[in-house]
Amino acid sequence: xxxxxxxxxxxxxxxxxxxxxxxxxxxxxxxxxxxxxxxxxxxxxxxxxxxxxxxxxxxxxxxxxxxxxxxxxxxxxxxxxxxxxxxxxxx
Amino acid sequence: xxxxxxxxxxxxxxxxxxxxxxxxxxxxxxxxxxxxxxxxxxxxxxxxxxxxxxxxxxxxxxxxxxxxxxxxxxxxxxxxxxxxxxxxxxxx
Numbered sequence: 001x002x003x004x005x006x007x008x009x010x011x012x013x014x015x016x017x018x019x020x021x022x023x024x025x026x027x028x029x030x031x032x033x034x035x036x037x038x039x040x041x042x043x044x045x046x047x048x049x050x051x052x053x054x055x056x057x058x059x060x061x062x063x064x065x066x067x068x069x070x071x072x073x074x075x076x077x078x079x080x081x082x083x084x085x086x087x088x089x090x091x
Numbered sequence: 092x093x094x095x096x097x098x099x100x101x102x103x104x105x106x107x108x109x110x111x112x113x114x115x116x117x118x119x120x121x122x123x124x125x126x127x128x129x130x131x132x133x134x135x136x137x138x139x140x141x142x143x144x145x146x147x148x149x150x151x152x153x154x155x156x157x158x159x160x161x162x163x164x165x166x167x168x169x170x171x172x173x174x175x176x177x178x179x180x181x182x183x
Contacts, residue, residue, distance in 0.1 A: 002135075029137070044182055089143070
């Protein structure tokens with residue numbers, strides 16, 4: 001599923017124009033993204049949480065060449081599926 | 092930030108009633124959830140992708156007691172940040 005599919009669903013099922021559907025979808029993800037960029041996690045009930053996590057420096061290895069290098073400290077976003085989504089996927 | 096904050100901000104920024112904003116946000120995540128449940132990959136440019144991994148049933152061990160237990164098959168969704176999000180996070 002891509003953004004284009006989401007736009008199409010929104011047009012047919014909620015009756016928004018293509019332009020409005022796109023604006024609504026883009027804005028929604030922009031709001032979430034901005035929160036994550038501020039380091040603030042986002043919790044979406046019945047879907048999951050987007051958690052901002054600081055990962056420390058560690059030694060990595062190129063599995064092909066076996067060469068070692070330092071993976072620097074970095075910030076990443078982890079998705080934690082909601083309990084009911086997790087349950088649904090166990091069926 | 093929780094879902095209701097996303098809804099309020101969407102309503103404020105796009106001049107939409109709270110009720111409509113709520114409907115839109117619920118709709119988006121409901122569709123995404125359906126896609127995940129159907130094992131479909133989701134790609135939202137600039138944000139990221141979601142994909143589902145399947146795990147076969149296996150015999151595991153209770154690390155405390157050493158007891159052998161069977162772990163049932165399961166599926167788990169994963170999220171990978173989009174390039175844009177990744178770049179911005181590193182810059183901050």
